[in-house]
Amino acid sequence: MTRVLRPAVPAGTADPPPEAGASGPATAPEWVPTRALGRAVLLTGLLLILGVLLGRIDLVVLAVPFGLGTAYALRHRPSVAPGVQVDADDTHLVEGGPVAGTVAVDNPGEVDFDLVIVRTLVSPWLRIDRAGPDTGAGPDAGVDEALPAGGTDRPFVLATPAGSGSDLLLSGEALRWGRHPIGPAGVRAVACDGLVACRPVVSGARTVRVYPVTEPFEADEAMPRAAGLVGGHRSxxxxxxxxxxxxxxxxxxxxxxxxxxxxxxxxxxxxxxxxxxxxDAEVVLLLDVLAEAGRSGGIAGSASVLDTTVRAAAAIGEHYLHRGDRVAMLEYGPSARRLRPATGRRQYLTLLEWLLDVQVEQSEYEPYDQVFGPHLLSSNALLVVLTPLVDPRSAEMLARLARSGRFVVAVDTLPAGVGPPSRGPWTPVAYGLWRLERENTIGQLRQHGVPVVAWAGAGSLDLVLRDVARMASAPRVGMR
Incomplete structure (x- = not known):
C-alpha cells in the first residue's frame, strides 16, 4: 500500500523576515587592468619603438589603431563595483517542493558592464535543475537552461547596463528538511571592452527553511491521564x-x-x-539525539534515524496540537534543548522551527539529570520517546522513567535494513549479535512497563495508547 505524504507546514503562515547579511560588502574593490589591456599596450609600444628605431613609418601607422582603440575604450572607466544580493523564497517550503532563488546583480555606476560573471554555491540538499537570467517575460521565461546535479558550480554570464540590474533565477527541488544555504555568490564585472575588471565581490548566504514532510497521523485512543477537565479527549x-x-x-x-x-x-x-x-492532556515529545544510524537520501531516498525522528515528531505534534492539547519538546542529549508546553497554531509553528535545528550530539556523559531536572515535567504528562535504542543510555533512561511512575511510550526510529558497512567476514556475525542484544533490551523494557513500537505512520500508537490508558485507569494495590 502506497503511503500518502503531506506537508507539515500549514497554509497561511506569515512571510519570514529577510535574513541579515544577505547583501554584498559595503566597500567596493578596485578595478584592475586585464590581460587584454596589457597586450594592447605592449603591442602598441613595440610597434612604435620598432618604427622609430628602424625608421619604418608603416609600423608607426600600424600601431596607431591599437593606441587609439585602447584610448577610446578607456575614455569612460567605471569607479563603482557591482552590488550582489542573494534572495530566496522559503514560504511554505517543504521536502519535495519547488525551491526558487535569485542572485540579483546591480550596476550603480554610469558605465555599462560588458559582462558580469556570476558564480554561487548551493546546499547539496537543494537540487537546482534550471538557471538563467530574468528576461521579465514571466516567472519562468528566464529560466531556460537545464542543469545537471550540482550545476550551479559553473559560472553564468549576465549583461548589466548602467544604472540597472540583472537577476539570475535558480529553480529546483528541496530534497531534505533543515536550514540550507543558497550562496555565498561571487560576482566579477568586466568593462571598457574587456580592458578592466573589478576584483570579485562576494555576497553573504541566504538560508532557506525546509519543513519536514509528515505522514498523516491519527491516534484515536484516550489519553492515560490528563491535568484538567476541559479538553478534546474523551476520558x-x-x-x-x-x-x-x-x-x-x-x-x-x-x-x-x-x-x-x-x-x-x-x-x-x-x-x-x-x-x-x-x-486536556500534556504530551512531551522526547527526541533521542545521542546516536545516528543510516544514510539520509532526502525525500525520495532512504531515511536515517534523524529523518524518521523529525518527521514523526512533526506528525505527532501536529495531531495533538490540532486537538487542543499542550505539546512540549525535549532533546535527550548534551545540549538538552527544550520547548515549553503550549497549545494552538503558534505553538505548532514554533515546533516546526524548533525541529529544523535538531542534530545528533554525541557525549560520554549521562544527560539524564540535565534533561529531567526537578519540577520540569508534569507527573500527568504522556512521554513519547523517539529513540533508535542504539546507545545503552537510552534504554537506561526509559527504565528510570518507568520506575518513576510516568506514562512512557517508546517509538523505535531505527530504519529497517540499516546495517554497518562490511569491513570483514565477521561483520555480519557481529551485527547479528548486536541485533539479538537489542531485541533482548526491548523485551526487558516491555517487562518494565515501557511499550516499544516501531514508527509506521498513521495508527502507530493506537494500540499502545489504549494499553497505557487501561493501565492508568486500573486500581493500584497499596501496601499496608
Missing amino acids: RRPGEGGELAGVRVFGPGDRLRRIDWRVSLRARQLHVAATLSDR
Whole structure:
C-alpha cells in the first residue's frame, strides 16, 4: 500500500523576515587592468619603438589603431563595483517542493558592464535543475537552461547596463528538511571592452527553511491521564462532556437539563443522561539525539534515524496540537534543548522551527539529570520517546522513567535494513549479535512497563495508547 505524504507546514503562515547579511560588502574593490589591456599596450609600444628605431613609418601607422582603440575604450572607466544580493523564497517550503532563488546583480555606476560573471554555491540538499537570467517575460521565461546535479558550480554570464540590474533565477527541488544555504555568490564585472575588471565581490548566504514532510497521523485512543477537565479527549471519568456514558437515576447534584424525559416517563422515575468528561492532556515529545544510524537520501531516498525522528515528531505534534492539547519538546542529549508546553497554531509553528535545528550530539556523559531536572515535567504528562535504542543510555533512561511512575511510550526510529558497512567476514556475525542484544533490551523494557513500537505512520500508537490508558485507569494495590 502506497503511503500518502503531506506537508507539515500549514497554509497561511506569515512571510519570514529577510535574513541579515544577505547583501554584498559595503566597500567596493578596485578595478584592475586585464590581460587584454596589457597586450594592447605592449603591442602598441613595440610597434612604435620598432618604427622609430628602424625608421619604418608603416609600423608607426600600424600601431596607431591599437593606441587609439585602447584610448577610446578607456575614455569612460567605471569607479563603482557591482552590488550582489542573494534572495530566496522559503514560504511554505517543504521536502519535495519547488525551491526558487535569485542572485540579483546591480550596476550603480554610469558605465555599462560588458559582462558580469556570476558564480554561487548551493546546499547539496537543494537540487537546482534550471538557471538563467530574468528576461521579465514571466516567472519562468528566464529560466531556460537545464542543469545537471550540482550545476550551479559553473559560472553564468549576465549583461548589466548602467544604472540597472540583472537577476539570475535558480529553480529546483528541496530534497531534505533543515536550514540550507543558497550562496555565498561571487560576482566579477568586466568593462571598457574587456580592458578592466573589478576584483570579485562576494555576497553573504541566504538560508532557506525546509519543513519536514509528515505522514498523516491519527491516534484515536484516550489519553492515560490528563491535568484538567476541559479538553478534546474523551476520558473514562464521568463528568460534564459531550460523550454519552449511559442513563442513571436522578441524584443530588444532577442538573435539570440532564433529565432524560423519555426514560423518566417510561420508568416513572427521574433519570438523567450521564456523560464522560472531556479532558486536556500534556504530551512531551522526547527526541533521542545521542546516536545516528543510516544514510539520509532526502525525500525520495532512504531515511536515517534523524529523518524518521523529525518527521514523526512533526506528525505527532501536529495531531495533538490540532486537538487542543499542550505539546512540549525535549532533546535527550548534551545540549538538552527544550520547548515549553503550549497549545494552538503558534505553538505548532514554533515546533516546526524548533525541529529544523535538531542534530545528533554525541557525549560520554549521562544527560539524564540535565534533561529531567526537578519540577520540569508534569507527573500527568504522556512521554513519547523517539529513540533508535542504539546507545545503552537510552534504554537506561526509559527504565528510570518507568520506575518513576510516568506514562512512557517508546517509538523505535531505527530504519529497517540499516546495517554497518562490511569491513570483514565477521561483520555480519557481529551485527547479528548486536541485533539479538537489542531485541533482548526491548523485551526487558516491555517487562518494565515501557511499550516499544516501531514508527509506521498513521495508527502507530493506537494500540499502545489504549494499553497505557487501561493501565492508568486500573486500581493500584497499596501496601499496608
